[in-house]
Amino acid sequence: MTKASLYQQLKQDIRQGIWPAGAVLNQQKLSEHYQVSRIPVRDALQQLKAEALVVMAGKASLMVPPLTAAEAEELYQIRLQLEPMALRRAFPQLSFSLLGQAEDLLHRIEQDQHLSAADRGALNWQFHLMLYQASQCPHLLRLLHSLHQQVERYLGFQEISMNYADTSHQEHWQLLELLRAQQLETAIALLQQHIQQAGELLVAHLRALTK
Amino acid sequence: MTKASLYQQLKQDIRQGIWPAGAVLNQQKLSEHYQVSRIPVRDALQQLKAEALVVMAGKASLMVPPLTAAEAEELYQIRLQLEPMALRRAFPQLSFSLLGQAEDLLHRIEQDQHLSAADRGALNWQFHLMLYQASQCPHLLRLLHSLHQQVERYLGFQEISMNYADTSHQEHWQLLELLRAQQLETAIALLQQHIQQAGELLVAHLRALTK
DNA sequence: TCACTGGATTTTGTATACAAATTAAATTAA
DNA sequence: TTAATTTAATTTGTATACAAAATCCAGTGA
Numbered sequence: 001m002t003k004a005s006l007y008q009q010l011k012q013d014i015r016q017g018i019w020p021a022g023a024v025l026n027q028q029k030l031s032e033h034y035q036v037s038r039i040p041v042r043d044a045l046q047q048l049k050a051e052a053l054v055v056m057a058g059k060a061s062l063m064v065p066p067l068t069a070a071e072a073e074e075l076y077q078i079r080l081q082l083e084p085m086a087l088r089r090a091f092p093q094l095s096f097s098l099l100g101q102a103e104d105l106l107h108r109i110e111q112d113q114h115l116s117a118a119d120r121g122a123l124n125w126q127f128h129l130m131l132y133q134a135s136q137c138p139h140l141l142r143l144l145h146s147l148h149q150q151v152e153r154y155l156g157f158q159e160i161s162m163n164y165a166d167t168s169h170q171e172h173w174q175l176l177e178l179l180r181a182q183q184l185e186t187a188i189a190l191l192q193q194h195i196q197q198a199g200e201l202l203v204a205h206l207r208a209l210t211k
Numbered sequence: 212m213t214k215a216s217l218y219q220q221l222k223q224d225i226r227q228g229i230w231p232a233g234a235v236l237n238q239q240k241l242s243e244h245y246q247v248s249r250i251p252v253r254d255a256l257q258q259l260k261a262e263a264l265v266v267m268a269g270k271a272s273l274m275v276p277p278l279t280a281a282e283a284e285e286l287y288q289i290r291l292q293l294e295p296m297a298l299r300r301a302f303p304q305l306s307f308s309l310l311g312q313a314e315d316l317l318h319r320i321e322q323d324q325h326l327s328a329a330d331r332g333a334l335n336w337q338f339h340l341m342l343y344q345a346s347q348c349p350h351l352l353r354l355l356h357s358l359h360q361q362v363e364r365y366l367g368f369q370e371i372s373m374n375y376a377d378t379s380h381q382e383h384w385q386l387l388e389l390l391r392a393q394q395l396e397t398a399i400a401l402l403q404q405h406i407q408q409a410g411e412l413l414v415a416h417l418r419a420l421t422k
Numbered sequence: 423t424c425a426c427t428g429g430a431t432t433t434t435g436t437a438t439a440c441a442a443a444t445t446a447a448a449t450t451a452a
Numbered sequence: 453t454t455a456a457t458t459t460a461a462t463t464t465g466t467a468t469a470c471a472a473a474a475t476c477c478a479g480t481g482a
Binding site: 423424425426427428429430431432433434435436437438439440441442443444445446447448449450451452 | 459471473474477478
Binding site: 042052075 | 261262296300349350353
Protein backbone atom coordinates (compact mmCIF):
# COMPACT_ATOMS: atom_id res chain seq x y z
CA MET A 1 0.00 0.00 0.00
CA THR A 2 1.91 3.03 -1.25
CA LYS A 3 1.13 6.59 -0.29
CA ALA A 4 -0.93 7.77 -3.24
CA SER A 5 -2.84 4.54 -3.25
CA LEU A 6 -3.66 4.77 0.44
CA TYR A 7 -5.33 8.10 -0.22
CA GLN A 8 -7.21 6.59 -3.16
CA GLN A 9 -8.12 3.48 -1.22
CA LEU A 10 -9.38 5.40 1.78
CA LYS A 11 -11.46 7.59 -0.51
CA GLN A 12 -12.93 4.57 -2.23
CA ASP A 13 -13.62 2.83 1.07
CA ILE A 14 -15.47 5.88 2.32
CA ARG A 15 -17.55 5.92 -0.89
CA GLN A 16 -18.30 2.25 -0.51
CA GLY A 17 -19.36 2.62 3.08
CA ILE A 18 -16.59 0.61 4.71
CA TRP A 19 -16.19 3.66 6.87
CA PRO A 20 -19.80 4.79 7.01
CA ALA A 21 -21.22 8.28 7.40
CA GLY A 22 -20.72 9.48 10.94
CA ALA A 23 -17.90 7.05 11.68
CA VAL A 24 -14.95 8.48 13.54
CA LEU A 25 -11.69 7.72 11.77
CA ASN A 26 -8.92 7.23 14.20
CA GLN A 27 -5.41 6.96 12.95
CA GLN A 28 -4.46 3.80 14.77
CA LYS A 29 -7.50 1.85 13.60
CA LEU A 30 -6.80 2.94 10.02
CA SER A 31 -3.10 2.19 10.24
CA GLU A 32 -3.85 -1.32 11.46
CA HIS A 33 -6.52 -1.87 8.85
CA TYR A 34 -4.28 -0.81 5.97
CA GLN A 35 -1.12 -2.28 7.47
CA VAL A 36 0.87 0.93 7.45
CA SER A 37 2.12 3.30 10.10
CA ARG A 38 0.17 6.34 11.15
CA ILE A 39 2.29 8.74 9.09
CA PRO A 40 0.89 7.89 5.65
CA VAL A 41 -2.56 7.67 7.25
CA ARG A 42 -2.15 11.22 8.50
CA ASP A 43 -1.05 12.40 5.07
CA ALA A 44 -4.07 10.86 3.43
CA LEU A 45 -6.42 12.27 6.05
CA GLN A 46 -5.01 15.77 5.66
CA GLN A 47 -5.76 15.68 1.97
CA LEU A 48 -9.23 14.26 2.48
CA LYS A 49 -9.95 16.89 5.07
CA ALA A 50 -9.00 19.68 2.70
CA GLU A 51 -11.46 18.22 0.17
CA ALA A 52 -14.19 17.88 2.82
CA LEU A 53 -14.31 14.14 2.29
CA VAL A 54 -13.69 13.90 6.00
CA VAL A 55 -14.59 16.57 8.52
CA MET A 56 -13.64 17.53 12.03
CA ALA A 57 -15.65 15.86 14.76
CA GLY A 58 -14.73 17.65 17.95
CA LYS A 59 -11.37 19.29 18.52
CA ALA A 60 -9.04 16.78 16.98
CA SER A 61 -10.91 13.76 15.69
CA LEU A 62 -12.07 13.29 12.12
CA MET A 63 -15.20 11.65 10.84
CA VAL A 64 -16.92 10.69 7.63
CA PRO A 65 -19.41 13.49 7.03
CA PRO A 66 -23.09 12.58 7.35
CA LEU A 67 -25.13 12.78 4.15
CA THR A 68 -27.81 15.43 4.34
CA ALA A 69 -30.39 16.46 1.79
CA ALA A 70 -29.51 20.11 2.28
CA GLU A 71 -25.86 19.54 1.41
CA ALA A 72 -26.71 17.41 -1.59
CA GLU A 73 -28.94 20.18 -2.88
CA GLU A 74 -26.16 22.67 -2.31
CA LEU A 75 -23.59 20.57 -4.14
CA TYR A 76 -25.88 20.17 -7.14
CA GLN A 77 -26.59 23.88 -7.23
CA ILE A 78 -22.87 24.57 -7.34
CA ARG A 79 -22.43 22.08 -10.16
CA LEU A 80 -25.33 23.75 -11.91
CA GLN A 81 -23.33 26.96 -11.95
CA LEU A 82 -19.94 25.52 -12.84
CA GLU A 83 -20.59 22.75 -15.35
CA PRO A 84 -22.31 25.01 -17.89
CA MET A 85 -19.38 27.34 -17.53
CA ALA A 86 -16.99 24.49 -18.22
CA LEU A 87 -18.95 23.44 -21.29
CA ARG A 88 -19.06 27.00 -22.56
CA ARG A 89 -15.34 27.38 -22.24
CA ALA A 90 -14.68 23.98 -23.71
CA PHE A 91 -16.91 24.51 -26.71
CA PRO A 92 -14.51 26.38 -29.00
CA GLN A 93 -11.92 23.66 -28.46
CA LEU A 94 -14.21 20.68 -29.06
CA SER A 95 -12.68 18.83 -31.97
CA PHE A 96 -14.29 16.14 -34.09
CA SER A 97 -11.93 13.56 -32.70
CA LEU A 98 -12.76 14.50 -29.14
CA LEU A 99 -16.48 14.30 -29.78
CA GLY A 100 -15.76 10.94 -31.38
CA GLN A 101 -14.05 9.75 -28.23
CA ALA A 102 -17.03 10.91 -26.21
CA GLU A 103 -19.29 8.92 -28.51
CA ASP A 104 -17.13 5.84 -28.02
CA LEU A 105 -17.71 6.17 -24.30
CA LEU A 106 -21.47 6.22 -24.76
CA HIS A 107 -21.27 3.13 -26.96
CA ARG A 108 -19.21 1.35 -24.36
CA ILE A 109 -21.79 2.14 -21.69
CA GLU A 110 -24.49 0.65 -23.86
CA GLN A 111 -22.62 -2.45 -24.91
CA ASP A 112 -21.09 -3.47 -21.62
CA GLN A 113 -24.00 -5.35 -20.10
CA HIS A 114 -22.56 -6.34 -16.76
CA LEU A 115 -21.70 -2.88 -15.48
CA SER A 116 -22.22 -2.16 -11.81
CA ALA A 117 -24.07 1.02 -10.92
CA ALA A 118 -20.76 2.42 -9.70
CA ASP A 119 -18.98 1.56 -12.94
CA ARG A 120 -21.69 3.10 -15.06
CA GLY A 121 -21.59 6.19 -12.89
CA ALA A 122 -17.84 6.45 -13.39
CA LEU A 123 -18.19 6.17 -17.17
CA ASN A 124 -20.95 8.76 -17.22
CA TRP A 125 -18.78 11.16 -15.34
CA GLN A 126 -15.91 10.41 -17.68
CA PHE A 127 -18.18 11.49 -20.51
CA HIS A 128 -18.86 14.83 -18.85
CA LEU A 129 -15.22 15.25 -17.94
CA MET A 130 -14.02 14.53 -21.45
CA LEU A 131 -16.04 17.48 -22.70
CA TYR A 132 -15.05 19.76 -19.86
CA GLN A 133 -11.35 19.00 -20.15
CA ALA A 134 -11.23 20.75 -23.49
CA SER A 135 -11.84 23.96 -21.55
CA GLN A 136 -8.23 23.90 -20.38
CA CYS A 137 -9.25 25.41 -17.07
CA PRO A 138 -7.24 23.66 -14.39
CA HIS A 139 -8.97 25.23 -11.41
CA LEU A 140 -12.44 24.71 -12.74
CA LEU A 141 -11.68 21.08 -13.52
CA ARG A 142 -10.22 20.56 -10.09
CA LEU A 143 -13.34 21.95 -8.46
CA LEU A 144 -15.65 19.88 -10.62
CA HIS A 145 -13.66 16.78 -9.82
CA SER A 146 -13.86 17.51 -6.12
CA LEU A 147 -17.58 18.26 -6.27
CA HIS A 148 -18.25 15.08 -8.15
CA GLN A 149 -16.37 13.06 -5.59
CA GLN A 150 -18.54 14.43 -2.86
CA VAL A 151 -21.72 13.85 -4.78
CA GLU A 152 -20.64 10.30 -5.53
CA ARG A 153 -21.06 9.36 -1.89
CA TYR A 154 -24.77 10.05 -2.20
CA LEU A 155 -25.18 7.81 -5.18
CA GLY A 156 -24.91 4.62 -3.18
CA PHE A 157 -28.68 4.63 -3.30
CA GLN A 158 -29.13 2.38 -6.31
CA GLU A 159 -32.84 3.06 -6.66
CA ILE A 160 -32.10 6.54 -7.94
CA SER A 161 -29.54 5.78 -10.57
CA MET A 162 -31.59 2.80 -11.78
CA ASN A 163 -34.64 4.90 -12.45
CA TYR A 164 -32.72 7.74 -13.97
CA ALA A 165 -30.14 5.79 -15.95
CA ASP A 166 -32.04 5.63 -19.24
CA THR A 167 -33.13 9.25 -19.30
CA SER A 168 -29.64 10.34 -18.35
CA HIS A 169 -28.04 8.27 -21.08
CA GLN A 170 -30.41 9.61 -23.71
CA GLU A 171 -29.62 13.14 -22.65
CA HIS A 172 -25.94 12.42 -23.09
CA TRP A 173 -26.61 11.46 -26.70
CA GLN A 174 -28.66 14.59 -27.23
CA LEU A 175 -25.92 16.70 -25.71
CA LEU A 176 -23.37 15.19 -28.05
CA GLU A 177 -25.53 15.85 -31.10
CA LEU A 178 -26.21 19.43 -30.10
CA LEU A 179 -22.50 20.02 -29.72
CA ARG A 180 -21.84 18.47 -33.12
CA ALA A 181 -24.46 20.79 -34.54
CA GLN A 182 -22.73 23.75 -32.90
CA GLN A 183 -25.83 24.51 -30.84
CA LEU A 184 -24.01 25.68 -27.75
CA GLU A 185 -26.84 27.51 -26.03
CA THR A 186 -29.28 24.68 -26.50
CA ALA A 187 -26.66 22.24 -25.27
CA ILE A 188 -26.12 24.31 -22.16
CA ALA A 189 -29.84 24.48 -21.50
CA LEU A 190 -29.99 20.71 -21.77
CA LEU A 191 -27.00 20.29 -19.49
CA GLN A 192 -28.61 22.50 -16.88
CA GLN A 193 -31.81 20.53 -17.04
CA HIS A 194 -29.77 17.32 -16.86
CA ILE A 195 -28.01 18.36 -13.67
CA GLN A 196 -31.04 19.91 -12.06
CA GLN A 197 -33.13 16.82 -12.69
CA ALA A 198 -30.53 14.52 -11.19
CA GLY A 199 -30.20 16.82 -8.20
CA GLU A 200 -33.91 17.03 -7.59
CA LEU A 201 -34.30 13.28 -7.82
CA LEU A 202 -31.53 12.73 -5.31
CA VAL A 203 -32.77 15.35 -2.89
CA ALA A 204 -36.33 14.05 -3.06
CA HIS A 205 -35.05 10.57 -2.33
CA LEU A 206 -33.00 11.77 0.63
CA ARG A 207 -35.90 13.73 2.09
CA ALA A 208 -38.15 10.70 1.73
CA LEU A 209 -35.63 8.62 3.66
CA THR A 210 -35.45 10.91 6.64
CA LYS A 211 -39.20 11.49 6.85
CA MET B 212 4.90 27.00 16.18
CA THR B 213 1.95 24.67 16.60
CA LYS B 214 0.44 22.60 13.82
CA ALA B 215 -2.52 24.72 12.75
CA SER B 216 -0.40 27.83 12.90
CA LEU B 217 2.33 26.33 10.75
CA TYR B 218 -0.23 25.81 8.02
CA GLN B 219 -1.45 29.37 8.46
CA GLN B 220 2.04 30.77 8.61
CA LEU B 221 3.17 28.92 5.51
CA LYS B 222 0.11 30.14 3.65
CA GLN B 223 0.75 33.70 4.70
CA ASP B 224 4.42 33.47 3.81
CA ILE B 225 3.51 32.23 0.35
CA ARG B 226 1.11 35.17 -0.05
CA GLN B 227 3.76 37.58 1.10
CA GLY B 228 6.31 36.20 -1.29
CA ILE B 229 8.75 34.79 1.25
CA TRP B 230 8.44 31.64 -0.82
CA PRO B 231 7.96 33.21 -4.24
CA ALA B 232 6.10 31.90 -7.26
CA GLY B 233 8.04 29.07 -8.83
CA ALA B 234 10.06 28.32 -5.71
CA VAL B 235 10.47 24.66 -4.87
CA LEU B 236 9.47 23.95 -1.29
CA ASN B 237 11.57 21.23 0.18
CA GLN B 238 10.66 19.81 3.51
CA GLN B 239 14.02 20.11 5.14
CA LYS B 240 14.46 23.76 4.22
CA LEU B 241 10.99 24.50 5.59
CA SER B 242 11.50 22.48 8.75
CA GLU B 243 14.70 24.38 9.48
CA HIS B 244 13.14 27.73 8.69
CA TYR B 245 10.17 27.17 10.99
CA GLN B 246 12.14 25.23 13.60
CA VAL B 247 10.01 22.11 13.51
CA SER B 248 10.51 18.59 12.26
CA ARG B 249 9.45 17.54 8.79
CA ILE B 250 6.25 15.85 10.01
CA PRO B 251 4.20 18.98 10.68
CA VAL B 252 5.68 20.49 7.51
CA ARG B 253 4.38 17.53 5.55
CA ASP B 254 0.94 17.88 7.12
CA ALA B 255 0.77 21.54 6.20
CA LEU B 256 1.98 20.87 2.66
CA GLN B 257 -0.60 18.14 2.13
CA GLN B 258 -3.36 20.55 2.99
CA LEU B 259 -1.94 23.33 0.86
CA LYS B 260 -1.60 20.92 -2.04
CA ALA B 261 -5.23 19.91 -1.79
CA GLU B 262 -6.15 23.60 -1.99
CA ALA B 263 -3.80 24.19 -4.94
CA LEU B 264 -1.82 26.71 -2.94
CA VAL B 265 1.16 24.56 -3.76
CA VAL B 266 1.43 22.29 -6.78
CA MET B 267 3.50 19.35 -7.86
CA ALA B 268 6.74 20.20 -9.63
CA GLY B 269 8.01 16.95 -11.05
CA LYS B 270 7.32 13.59 -9.51
CA ALA B 271 7.64 14.36 -5.84
CA SER B 272 8.60 17.96 -5.26
CA LEU B 273 6.20 20.77 -4.53
CA MET B 274 6.38 24.35 -5.63
CA VAL B 275 4.59 27.65 -5.24
CA PRO B 276 2.45 27.90 -8.35
CA PRO B 277 3.39 30.61 -10.86
CA LEU B 278 0.88 33.41 -11.30
CA THR B 279 -0.55 33.47 -14.80
CA ALA B 280 -3.06 35.82 -16.35
CA ALA B 281 -5.05 32.88 -17.70
CA GLU B 282 -5.48 31.36 -14.27
CA ALA B 283 -6.39 34.67 -12.69
CA GLU B 284 -9.06 35.13 -15.33
CA GLU B 285 -10.33 31.64 -14.66
CA LEU B 286 -10.50 32.17 -10.91
CA TYR B 287 -12.46 35.39 -11.34
CA GLN B 288 -14.87 33.72 -13.73
CA ILE B 289 -15.54 31.03 -11.17
CA ARG B 290 -16.15 33.63 -8.50
CA LEU B 291 -18.45 35.39 -10.91
CA GLN B 292 -20.59 32.27 -10.98
CA LEU B 293 -20.49 31.42 -7.30
CA GLU B 294 -20.63 34.71 -5.44
CA PRO B 295 -23.96 35.80 -6.94
CA MET B 296 -25.28 32.38 -6.00
CA ALA B 297 -24.10 32.88 -2.44
CA LEU B 298 -25.71 36.30 -2.24
CA ARG B 299 -28.95 34.96 -3.65
CA ARG B 300 -29.10 32.19 -1.09
CA ALA B 301 -28.08 34.52 1.71
CA PHE B 302 -30.65 37.16 0.86
CA PRO B 303 -33.70 35.72 2.66
CA GLN B 304 -31.63 35.37 5.83
CA LEU B 305 -30.10 38.84 5.79
CA SER B 306 -31.23 40.44 9.05
CA PHE B 307 -31.07 44.11 9.96
CA SER B 308 -28.47 43.38 12.58
CA LEU B 309 -26.29 41.55 10.11
CA LEU B 310 -26.50 44.37 7.58
CA GLY B 311 -25.63 46.67 10.46
CA GLN B 312 -22.51 44.66 11.18
CA ALA B 313 -21.57 44.87 7.52
CA GLU B 314 -21.98 48.63 7.66
CA ASP B 315 -19.74 48.78 10.71
CA LEU B 316 -17.06 47.06 8.68
CA LEU B 317 -17.30 49.67 5.92
CA HIS B 318 -17.02 52.44 8.49
CA ARG B 319 -13.96 50.81 9.99
CA ILE B 320 -12.32 50.66 6.58
CA GLU B 321 -12.93 54.37 6.07
CA GLN B 322 -11.82 55.48 9.50
CA ASP B 323 -8.70 53.40 9.93
CA GLN B 324 -6.21 55.57 8.07
CA HIS B 325 -3.06 53.52 8.40
CA LEU B 326 -4.32 50.33 6.82
CA SER B 327 -1.95 48.37 4.65
CA ALA B 328 -3.23 47.25 1.26
CA ALA B 329 -3.31 43.71 2.63
CA ASP B 330 -5.34 44.70 5.68
CA ARG B 331 -7.83 46.66 3.62
CA GLY B 332 -8.16 43.69 1.30
CA ALA B 333 -8.83 41.41 4.23
CA LEU B 334 -11.55 43.73 5.57
CA ASN B 335 -13.14 44.01 2.14
CA TRP B 336 -13.31 40.27 1.87
CA GLN B 337 -14.74 40.07 5.36
CA PHE B 338 -17.52 42.34 4.15
CA HIS B 339 -18.36 40.00 1.28
CA LEU B 340 -18.07 36.97 3.53
CA MET B 341 -20.34 38.40 6.16
CA LEU B 342 -23.11 38.63 3.59
CA TYR B 343 -22.42 35.21 2.11
CA GLN B 344 -22.30 33.46 5.44
CA ALA B 345 -25.99 34.07 5.92
CA SER B 346 -26.52 31.61 3.08
CA GLN B 347 -25.73 28.74 5.44
CA CYS B 348 -24.11 26.83 2.61
CA PRO B 349 -21.00 25.19 4.04
CA HIS B 350 -19.63 23.86 0.77
CA LEU B 351 -20.18 27.05 -1.13
CA LEU B 352 -18.51 29.07 1.60
CA ARG B 353 -15.60 26.68 1.68
CA LEU B 354 -15.10 27.03 -2.06
CA LEU B 355 -15.35 30.81 -1.97
CA HIS B 356 -12.85 30.93 0.85
CA SER B 357 -10.48 28.75 -1.09
CA LEU B 358 -10.89 30.76 -4.29
CA HIS B 359 -10.30 33.99 -2.47
CA GLN B 360 -7.12 32.64 -0.96
CA GLN B 361 -5.81 31.84 -4.38
CA VAL B 362 -6.79 35.18 -5.82
CA GLU B 363 -5.16 36.92 -2.88
CA ARG B 364 -1.76 35.88 -4.13
CA TYR B 365 -2.27 38.01 -7.21
CA LEU B 366 -3.12 41.11 -5.24
CA GLY B 367 0.44 41.76 -4.19
CA PHE B 368 0.50 44.22 -7.06
CA GLN B 369 -0.34 47.34 -5.10
CA GLU B 370 -0.94 49.49 -8.17
CA ILE B 371 -4.17 47.63 -8.86
CA SER B 372 -5.77 47.78 -5.48
CA MET B 373 -4.72 51.41 -5.12
CA ASN B 374 -6.47 52.49 -8.27
CA TYR B 375 -9.52 50.41 -7.65
CA ALA B 376 -9.90 50.90 -3.91
CA ASP B 377 -12.25 53.89 -4.04
CA THR B 378 -14.57 52.52 -6.69
CA SER B 379 -14.69 49.20 -4.93
CA HIS B 380 -15.52 50.74 -1.59
CA GLN B 381 -18.30 52.84 -3.09
CA GLU B 382 -19.77 49.75 -4.69
CA HIS B 383 -19.80 48.06 -1.31
CA TRP B 384 -21.95 50.87 0.06
CA GLN B 385 -24.26 50.64 -2.93
CA LEU B 386 -24.55 46.91 -2.48
CA LEU B 387 -25.48 47.33 1.15
CA GLU B 388 -28.16 49.90 0.32
CA LEU B 389 -29.66 47.75 -2.40
CA LEU B 390 -29.89 44.84 0.00
CA ARG B 391 -31.54 47.03 2.61
CA ALA B 392 -34.02 48.12 -0.06
CA GLN B 393 -34.70 44.43 -0.84
CA GLN B 394 -33.48 44.93 -4.41
CA LEU B 395 -31.89 41.51 -4.79
CA GLU B 396 -31.63 41.38 -8.58
CA THR B 397 -30.10 44.82 -8.83
CA ALA B 398 -27.72 43.94 -6.04
CA ILE B 399 -26.66 40.82 -7.87
CA ALA B 400 -26.11 42.74 -11.08
CA LEU B 401 -23.91 45.16 -9.17
CA LEU B 402 -22.01 42.34 -7.52
CA GLN B 403 -21.35 40.74 -10.88
CA GLN B 404 -20.08 43.99 -12.30
CA HIS B 405 -17.98 44.47 -9.15
CA ILE B 406 -16.26 41.11 -9.54
CA GLN B 407 -15.88 41.32 -13.29
CA GLN B 408 -14.32 44.76 -13.10
CA ALA B 409 -11.80 43.66 -10.48
CA GLY B 410 -10.98 40.60 -12.54
CA GLU B 411 -10.50 42.53 -15.74
CA LEU B 412 -8.28 45.07 -14.05
CA LEU B 413 -6.11 42.34 -12.60
CA VAL B 414 -5.86 40.38 -15.82
CA ALA B 415 -5.03 43.48 -17.83
CA HIS B 416 -2.29 44.30 -15.35
CA LEU B 417 -0.87 40.79 -15.52
CA ARG B 418 -0.87 40.76 -19.29
CA ALA B 419 0.86 44.12 -19.34
CA LEU B 420 3.57 42.74 -17.10
CA THR B 421 4.43 39.80 -19.27
CA LYS B 422 4.37 41.77 -22.49
C1' DT C 423 27.31 19.07 -29.50
C1' DC C 424 23.91 16.24 -27.81
C1' DA C 425 21.59 12.35 -25.84
C1' DC C 426 22.15 8.83 -22.57
C1' DT C 427 23.73 5.84 -18.91
C1' DG C 428 25.39 5.00 -14.14
C1' DG C 429 26.20 6.17 -9.82
C1' DA C 430 26.48 9.70 -6.08
C1' DT C 431 23.62 12.89 -3.62
C1' DT C 432 19.70 14.93 -2.22
C1' DT C 433 14.91 14.63 -1.05
C1' DT C 434 10.86 12.39 0.02
C1' DG C 435 8.38 8.41 2.32
C1' DT C 436 7.70 5.54 6.37
C1' DA C 437 8.31 3.29 10.94
C1' DT C 438 9.00 3.69 15.75
C1' DA C 439 9.13 6.18 20.10
C1' DC C 440 7.73 9.67 22.95
C1' DA C 441 5.22 14.19 24.26
C1' DA C 442 1.05 16.74 24.32
C1' DA C 443 -3.59 17.05 23.92
C1' DT C 444 -8.13 15.34 23.88
C1' DT C 445 -11.65 12.31 25.26
C1' DA C 446 -13.87 9.32 28.51
C1' DA C 447 -14.68 7.84 33.06
C1' DA C 448 -15.09 8.20 37.75
C1' DT C 449 -15.59 10.90 41.77
C1' DT C 450 -17.44 14.50 44.37
C1' DA C 451 -20.53 18.21 45.61
C1' DA C 452 -24.78 20.67 44.98
C1' DT D 453 -30.08 12.99 39.96
C1' DT D 454 -27.33 16.33 37.82
C1' DA D 455 -23.46 19.13 37.04
C1' DA D 456 -18.82 20.05 37.73
C1' DT D 457 -14.05 18.48 38.45
C1' DT D 458 -10.34 15.55 38.73
C1' DT D 459 -8.06 11.45 36.99
C1' DA D 460 -7.15 7.74 33.82
C1' DA D 461 -7.39 6.25 29.08
C1' DT D 462 -7.05 6.98 24.51
C1' DT D 463 -5.74 9.59 20.61
C1' DT D 464 -3.39 12.93 18.23
C1' DG D 465 1.01 15.62 17.44
C1' DT D 466 6.00 15.65 16.86
C1' DA D 467 10.89 14.22 16.73
C1' DT D 468 14.32 11.11 15.22
C1' DA D 469 16.11 7.39 12.37
C1' DC D 470 16.12 4.77 8.46
C1' DA D 471 14.36 3.12 3.72
C1' DA D 472 12.99 4.25 -0.82
C1' DA D 473 12.70 7.22 -4.43
C1' DA D 474 13.87 11.07 -7.26
C1' DT D 475 17.17 14.35 -8.74
C1' DC D 476 21.62 15.80 -10.21
C1' DC D 477 25.94 15.30 -12.55
C1' DA D 478 29.96 13.35 -14.43
C1' DG D 479 31.35 10.28 -17.84
C1' DT D 480 30.54 7.73 -22.09
C1' DG D 481 29.32 7.16 -26.62
C1' DA D 482 27.33 8.55 -30.90
